[in-house]
């Protein structure tokens with residue numbers, strides 16, 4: 001008990017020596033959002049259903065790992081018409097590829113509260129290596145991880161056929177994540 | 186001593202026809218685009234429509250300022266009091282609608298969560314937060330007001346033609362100097 005209290009107190013101060021490991025995700029506080037550009041207009045969307053397996057100890061970052069699995073059909077693009085469109089063949093082809101997955105291969109400390117995770121991201125059956133910088137902050141007993149990275153949608157075949165026209169929908173899509181995970185006891 | 190001018194200024198004429206042209210484009214394009222299936226083409230056309238409409242809004246603000254500081258020529262004395270009132274009423278209503286129609290479009294876009302980026306370059310602020318019910322409301326308002334505007338434009342143009350061919354009082358030529 002004493003050790004746990006010390007660990008939590010240390011985590012609250014975000015001391016790098018804190019031996020606390022984060023694991024269980026709080027889905028209500030976590031979010032996975034994206035911003036695409038249509039005709040130069042930023043349009044926000046999000047995924048409502050995703051699972052995250054997380055293991056992060058700020059004192060032993062090199063051992064950290066993160067795995068993601070999100071349900072394509074839970075996409076919310078901001079309009080019903082677009083939601084119906086993007087699960088189709090030209091976009092995500094959600095019938096054949098119902099999930100997108102990410103598995104970290106390395107986590108690096110960048111100094112301060114900044115870190116970087118690298119690993120393969122698979123969407124629509126196509127895999128690309130991605131690197132995402134993120135920040136970590138202790139918030140009471142929780143760890144808050146926030147980061148953003150940019151993918152090129154066409155590398156994953158998202159938006160093929162007439163939608164391949166990047167002057168309408170830009171190739172770059174920004175992904176933003178905010179994960180709130182509880183400390184593992 | 187103030188004298189009422191006998192002519193519109195060149196600026197007033199230019200603003201009138203530029204705005205008219207943009208409305209003649211924005212209105213049919215709006216009707217056409219709403220029934221298109223979702224495609225890159227549709228997204229493009231909607232953007233062009235918004236750009237044209239916001240341009241109307243900007244030009245109308247300039248026009249109202251100009252109108253407030255530059256007296257228009259008086260209506261001919263051959264017109265009855267009722268005719269003059271009807272003409273002025275229609276003009277005021279048109280000014281109102283030239284603001285209300287694009288404003289409803291802008292509010293709808295904000296409520297839908299699709300911000301307006303003028304000509305793909307200048308991001309305009311969202312007027313209201315995202316809301317499905319408000320989006321629905323302003324979509325209806327935009328459509329109804331646009332049709333009301335079309336109706337008054339038709340009456341307005343019919344009156345202008347009547348001035349030219351029936352009354353022959355030179356009122357149309359004041360706004361269309363080439364007719365002289």
Ligand code: HEM
Nearest residue numbers: 211212215216219235238239241287290291294301328331
């Ligand atoms: C003088 C200016 C404008 C005119 C005459 C005009 C006219 C119209 C018309 C006739 C429609 C079709 C309505 C229907 O049948 O449902 C329409 C639709 C639309 N307008 Fe405008 N408009 C103007 C300005 C704007 C502006 C400034 C914006 C946004 C910034 C805008 C956004 C839209 C949108 C998004 C639709 C499609 C609505 C839907 O999804 O059903 N319009 N407009």
